[in-house]
């Protein structure tokens with residue numbers, strides 16, 4: 525097969541890029557190792573910044589988001605006995621949207637289907653070749669067992685933190701940074717109306733807790749747990765009890781309901797030393813990963829898609845490689861901003877069990893509650909106005 529851009533990975537980065545390019549008349553083929561059903565059901569992000577929403581609108585997949593998604597003016601930050609609303613709309617005039625990544629995947633798949641764009645789900649042995657040349661290629665075995673090769677001018681590595689694209693770059697570890705945090709999140713999805721109108725981020729000496737949502741009838745909740753924790757030790761009752769304790773507030777009650785999904789996820793910050801090698805470009809989680817506390821991963825991926833998309837359009841329409849060669853530096857400015865913000869939110873809100881650290885965190889949060897400049901800083905970073 526021959527195409528202009530070979531895209532590895534049908535997560536949000538891969539499909540957003542594919543749609544972005546298609547609307548500019550540029551062809552791409554997407555290769556994904558999981559099934560469509562698996563990717564569409566994979567529970568991850570829920571919070572979108574303005575510029576990610578703008579990109580989804582631009583690539584023609586924002587209609588259901590605006591109809592079914594929930595626009596939030598801010599978030600609540602809590603310490604024991606105090607819950608404060610940080611009002612982004614009032615502080616800086618921007619809002620955020622709650623809309624599940626599962627729904628974004630479905631909308632992107634539907635748009636690709638409608639446009640007849642090929643996505644090779646359930647592929648195996650995906651390998652990159654000749655990335656130093658002008659004619660790189662991707663080989664794989666399709667779901668029917670046929671060996672396939674895609675010849676392209678550009679490869680976009682949109683295959684997440686564990687995919688093969690980053691590994692294909694020689695010396696990629698040079699200048700790469702990684703921090704693995706000493707805590708994990710236990711995440712649950714529950715069939716119960718949210719007990720809050722906007723997200724709650726709660727500091728508590730037992731550990732961080734968070735209340736998010738997916739709709740009027742589905743709540744998404746998280747608890748800080750030890751990375752060695754076994755999910756089998758967390759009965760539904762124990763989870764509700766811990767959530768209620770960590771988010772307790774006089775006059776407020778956490779509504780409980782059937783838990784439909786629960787798992788434990790590790791938290792890391794990672795920035796790849798290189799986002800480009802020859803005609804291979806890393807996009808989204810393939811090039812950088814953040815802990816979810818700042819809600820930045822998918823939003824940073826949308827930023828990459830726009831910058832790389834612009835470079836690719838310039839390359840094919842004007843024959844210039846300058847946009848492609850500027851991609852890494854352009855994207856990294858945002859990547860380091862979101863890396864810092866996610867690290868800051870994470871380290872401010874997760875407890876270590878050390879009383880000195882607790883007091884520093886509480887002091888920082890109390891200062892933030894009183895200080896409009898700090899709230900404005902949080903708001904700008906959270907809504908992604910850079």
Ligand code: RFL
Nearest residue numbers: 533535536537557568569570571683684808809821822823
């Ligand atoms: P993905 O989503 O990991 O997609 C990569 C795709 O590549 C495929 N793949 C391969 N394909 C072919 N061959 C191979 N060998 C392959 N290996 C892998 C994978 O199957 C997959 O389909 O990366 P992408 O597209 O860059 O998107 C990144 C986002 O998914 C991620 O940053 C966010 O989910 C992070 N995140 C959040 N981001 C936000 O902006 N706001 C949030 O509120 C938010 N909440 C979250 C989150 C991530 C979470 N988890 C589970 C880590 C909440 C959670 C709990």
Ligand code: PHB
Nearest residue numbers: 570571736816817818819
């Ligand atoms: C989510 O809804 O899953 C979510 C929202 C905000 C975050 C992290 C996760 O910071």
